[in-house]
Amino acid sequence: MDRINQHTAPVYEAMLELRKRRVVPFDVPGHKRGRGNPELVDFLGEKCVGVDVNSMKMLDNLSHPISVIKEAEELTADAFGAQHAFFMVHGTTSAVQAMVLSTVRAGEEILLPRNVHKSVINALVLCGGIPVYVPVRVNHQIGIATGMALSDVERAIRQHPQARPSLSIIRLTMALPLDLKGIVELAHQAGMKVLVDEAHGTHLYFGDNLPISGMAAGADLAAVSMHKSGGSLTQSSIMLCGKDVDAEYVQQIINLTQTTSASYLLISSLDLSRRNLALHGRESFEKVSSMAEYARAEINEIGGFYAYGRELIDGDSVFDFDVTKLSVFTQGIGMTGIEVYDMLRDEYDIQIEFGDIGNILAYISIGDRIRDIERLVGALEDIADRSAAADRKELYCGEFIAPELVMSPREAFYAQGEKLPLEKTVGRVAGEMLMCYPPGIPILTPGERITQEIPDYIEYAREKGCSLQGTQDPECREMRILTEI
CATH class of the missing domain: 3.90.1150.10 (Aspartate Aminotransferase, domain 1)
Structure with a gap:
């Protein structure tokens, strides 16, 4: 089968044509090509602000692409070896959430490593899915969780024969991938869909002697941060579909949460970055x-x-x-x-x-x-x-904490709760999330029971300067815990 000509960039080319036409704007955005906000033009430049436009016939519509965006997505799918590709303008967070929402319904299980990004947990709050955590191994020498072993995934699949779960796989930011192809084969044999978070994996589709990409491994869906290693603008990402995925249904799921006023600066950056990667x-x-x-x-x-x-x-x-x-x-x-x-x-x-x-x-x-x-x-x-030359102190080597899950993230998130200082939460069940960011892997998620090691770790991380986020309390010194458990 002949490959598509990757030298074209349909959205970018349509925007160049728009600029030539000098269309008089009686639509949004209200800055009217920057004339209404001179300081913005001074800051970003006339060329940039002049193409910050809204959806129109010649530029297509991200929510229902039929022309240049559709062509650009087809080029992207071809370049990444996927059956279909979606442009995402709410970052890979929205792509991860769309993957989960399109495969998991309320009460259904999804197998996960515990060290997933917070976007996965947030998606479970929205859809009511039940996380089943597969153990992750820890390298004690450097104090990081490495990944799921194939044997642990196989055991988890065997232990949940009555469920119709999906399997979500994190692409670890610290460069230590797992046996993705082997896990995909196991999951597919069990009738499961495989979702891969490749926020840090754009380059895997265009590099030799690098770990296998999600699509090459046979995954069903993959979320890829083009802006991280692919060169596009911050917040622009893509979502890839493998074979036997209902792309039209996935588009409907994406449209539940993605803006109807998509930025053409982000869309065109995806188009140009795809061309650059495909060619170079x-x-x-x-x-x-x-x-x-x-x-x-x-x-x-x-x-x-x-x-x-x-x-x-x-x-x-x-x-x-x-x-x-x-x-x-x-x-x-x-x-x-x-x-x-x-x-x-x-x-x-x-x-x-x-x-x-x-x-x-x-x-x-x-x-x-x-x-x-x-x-x-x-x-x-x-x-x-x-x-x-300084006095060295004994340091705590970060270990991976895996709290007990008492109830689903959605149940806990919406349950009645009260705020308590962290040191008084031991033994109680969390009603909200808490994490160090970056990278955004939760220390606690809604529905998990708090043990003494958790506030100890949090205070140590705070003392060393980690940025704590996730709680209603901006200082993360109080946590909402459930009153009914």
Whole structure:
């Protein structure tokens, strides 16, 4: 079968044509190509504000695409090896939620690793699905959850024979993927749909010697953050469908929550980024891999830091390694990841993706340069030298906490509750979510019972500078807990 011509960009080309026509706008947005807001034009530029337009005939409609958006989505599906692709303008959060909402109904089960993104839990609050958590393995050396082992997934499937569950798989941000193809085969044999969160996985579709992508592994649905490693504007993502997926039904689900006033800045950035990746992606991500490997080697020469790589592959919960991810364990220099994260930003003007209790993640992608890598390595070397002269304290190595699930997230979220200080919540059931962000993996979700280790971990994370979010209390010092349990 002949591939589609990937040199075209239908939405982008339609917007160029619109600009040539100099259409007089008596529609929204109200800034009227920027004339009503000169400061916005000064800030963003006339070209940008001039194409911030609303849906019209020549530009198609994201909620019901029939022309240029439809063509652009078909090009995207072809480039990513999918049966269908949807442009998403509410980020990968909305794509993840649409995946769950299109496969799970109230009272149905979905198998999950506990370390899913908060968007999955929020989708379960909306649809009333029941999470069944598959155990995740933990690497105690670096204090992170690695992933689900194939044997654990198989056991979970056997233990739920009466259910019609789906299986949601997280694409770990720390570069440690699981046996995706093996898990997909197991799930499909059991009649289950497989949903893959590939928020950090755009490059997997365009790189050699990288972990397998969701579509290549045979997944049913995948949510992909084009803006993370694909080059599109922040908040723009795509949702991919495999074979035997009712794409028309998925479109209806997407339309339940996605805006009817989609930004053409985001849509056109997806169109252009897809073209760039289809034509140049393999070359680009080969350079990204080389830069990340170079950085990994240089950081490991410093001493104290551990930039881990393929040596962590065990063929089980760590089935492969994403070499583009520069993940570094920091506690060898006596500092937590979040402390190194803060120092890099505040003292060296280097902004990395995130830091947690034990690690930092520097996101390397198509816009990075080797001199930026060298600046990061130099800053880490300086931080290590400074830490050697300081008194090192014994650090807590972040462990993965798996609380007991007492009731479904939806039941708990809408149940009657009361607010209590965190230290007084032990033994009670959470009615809301609490997490460190980034990356947004909940420490607690609605419906989970609180044990003493949870407030202890939260206070330690707070003391070290992690950003706590999720509770009604902006300071995250109180939590809504259920009164009926």
